[in-house]
Amino acid sequence: MPKGVHRVVSRGREYFYYQVGRGTDHAGPRVTLPNDPHLPSFWNAIRQAQGLGGGADVDTFGAVLDGYLEYINTAGTITAGTIDQYERALRLARTAWGDLPAKGLRPVHVQAVMDNLAATPGKANNFLSAMRALSTWARVRDHIEHSLTEGVKPYAKDKGHKPWTPAQIDAAMTKLTGVIRRGVVLYLYTGMRGSDAVRLGWTDVEEGGFALTTQKKKRDVWCPIVPELAAEMATWAKRPGPFLLQEGGRADGARYTRKLFSTHFADARDKIPELAGVTLHGLRCTAVIRLRRAGLSTGQIGDIVGMSLPMIERYCRFADRKTSGQAALLTLTRTAGEQNCKTLQNSKTKT
Template sequence: MGERIKLPNDPHSPEFWVAVRQAQGIVGPVATDTISALIDAYEAAWPGLPRKLADSTKEKYRQSLRVVREAWGNLQAESLRPSHVQALIETLGATKPGTANNVLDALRAMCRWACGPREFLSRDPTQGVTHFEQGEGHKPWTPEQLAFASDNLTGMLRRAYVLGRYTGQRISDLVRLGWTDIDDGGFNLRQKKTGARPWCPIFSELEVEMSTWEKRPGPFLLQETGKPFTTNGLWKKLDKVREDHPQLAGAVWHGLRANAVIRLRQDGYTSMQISDAVGMSIPMVERYSRYADRKAGGQAILLSMKERKQDKTVKR
């Protein structure tokens, strides 16, 4: 490690970023009002944000802001216009719409942070720029896959499966769930990615499974070594099963999140209620519910047509 260099206390000040660049070996005049400098200041400010960013969100923002830095790093921040942003997003979206949306999200978050009282920007250059239409998202597990998993999965993989299916939580939260997270018949756990705190009811199917689990401190999901599972470790376990059992081809952990939403929708719960239980935004709930809603609507039309046909037959 090299010699430690004391930096100014305020990471929002121009002097701080002059010192950072000098510590990095960059000599000569250092711009403090460029896009690159703004990105540096934004990333340094993350620990002090009122709403904390999850580690996964930080990494996604870093990747996306690298694209922004490569495109306009030396551009004066105040010179960035919506037309510039629109051109970049359209170029990215032509081949990678998901990447384009991620870049827009990260840039928009930074610009909103820079506007207002901080006065790093006088206006938001992402205003009016819209996302590319998203695809269908992660597909829910098919009825056949659910049946196969229920009949064949064992051990910790089965625990993870039933927790995912009946709580609708992300894998990053499944590996953290434990007995101490139960609150009056449901799970009360702050979500790692968004910071949301849903109250997730423990349904009877999950309650039956949990009745056979040992009660001990720590998370439900433990490796053979006794250490908690990581998200990567749980993915590897599912990958191995999918290799051996083609019935689960294409099944992913996040798909169970969709299954949980669809199940609640089919039981007649509103988007707001599902959002409270799963910790998902209402637009995302409706996105995952799309298939269930369409199927229910189509079946309702079919039933109505049969009833009309039967009624006409009886009248004759």
Template sequence: MGKVQLPRHVHRVISRGREYFYYQEGRGTPHAGERIKLPNDPTTPEFWNAVRQAQGLTGPTPTDTIGALADAYEAAWPTLQRKLTQGTQDQYRRHLEYVRTAWGDLPARDLRPKHVNALIQKIGAEKPGTANNVLSALKAMTKWANGPVELLAHEPTTGVIPFPKGEGHRPWTEEQLAYAEEHFTGMIRRFFFLSRYTGQRISDVVRLSPNDVDEGGFARPQKKSGVRPWCPIFPELEAEMSKWERRPGPYLLQEVGRSVGKPFSTNQMWKEFNKERAKHPVLAGVVPHGLRANAVIRLREGGLTALQISDFVGLSVDMVERYSRHADRKANGQALLRTMREQNEGEVVKRLEIGKQE
């Protein structure tokens, strides 16, 4: 069995080569609570329902509910043959909460596509992206449950259609980019340059360090997807980095408070960015993720294909195409204007030449 992350107060004991699990609050202290024996397999719904009961729930708890199925699925992640990245696990866990809230006590055998579709439509009325993520997490769970574990005998997501994908986060305007380059200082300035010219997510930018430089580019596995892109260090970024002091660790370290000198977490960097953005009305509405779009558009306008950009930035080809649509439409429109002007100029010259001949 792969390693399973056990909840608080649950202890694993090995005796005579066999695993046993117990729930006991305050173990090893003068205030230790009752020691409660748990089922021996933490990947089963029975195990997690026993934990719930030990935590204070009374009465029998069903083991075939949607909530119990979600518990079993999350517990099984470390044992899956195709491992889920930590980022994917975080996404699934967050979006399965919608499923738990809607049908936690519903028997799993009673969940039908009409129920799933109703939930997705309800969420998607205001948050279509979230609705799609909930559907993806639910599909992953039911696919697992219908597999060798045989915890489900039907597919409740059949025929449920996700919402159309949008064009992704809007890129920053040229005015906003120029403004940030002129006014940002300190770690926010570093964050801006790293994000703009690598096209990486916040969770990856805050971890970038000199150790990730590989022959003129950054090579580091992405936290969310596990993909290892190779991001070229463009001259603008190289020139900016040449001003940074040389030291070990991430490029981005906190500058104030009790955590001075420590790396940023994703949430901490978001908070710092939000505070900086609030100071500058011209930046209203921009988000760091929009700089991914700017990076993609820059590469697209440089003549690179979607597949090449995918290798550089670590986005799927489909996502690259979505981010590139604005730039492609603008380029196509400008090309049309140039063609029309050339045609009009040609017609004017032709009429003048004919007039001279007469």
């Protein structure tokens, strides 16, 4: 809550008020606030109490946006990474419509922003995703009268994160060092999201695997520690905390966030020509394909890496087609060979 906002619980109900310098000789007037911090009127009342020119009209899109941002930051159901992505994307919305009446907005306005972002489809799709979430939240609270994104389509995605080739994996294993190499090993042999890989530690080991609840989906998974990973882990010191800790400088020994580890990996990757264009998320795809080729079902892979079944099938589609094609080629080659084989004829033995 902003400085000066206080929460009081009485007889099972919570109340809010604003007072500068509470408990001091210079305490300001006590201003009662609305009881629901999810409402735009709550934040408007705070601005009024702070003397910020009466605050924004509670009907403006900016006020609705303030309420939504407060909701996602306090709900406890959305990951920090998603919140950061939404906040950055919704700055575009605030710039475009902050002072306009929220109930006057329509999908055509969202489409106009999407059109302006056509040159950066990834940024446009992130904006649309954030607007969809905001629209759903605002619609059921009667802040808007219609969905703001109905009929608005995202830009077609490219081929996405590509799996690493054997040559790229070999280059990473031989040329990366320290914590960056260790992180690549974890990504490769667990298939976990970055937000989960940076949290893994010895305390997550349970009966030959990693047992944890995924950060994004809040799903319980058990990921087996394959022999290749076990051999790597045998060289790691056993200590509390995650496997991946920052090395050197003032942050030495500090925990990594997914974003910071990705940044440090990119710095190291750019110094190795063989790794040009690879992404850490591509290792998630690589791990899924490896599990599929080992004979695991889609459901089994989902239980291991905490990924939805449609996403697993999407990641495996090329590998499955390639394997099927190779099997077909083997069958065709065998069939052709059998057709060209001459049948031995029985003949009488001359005496």
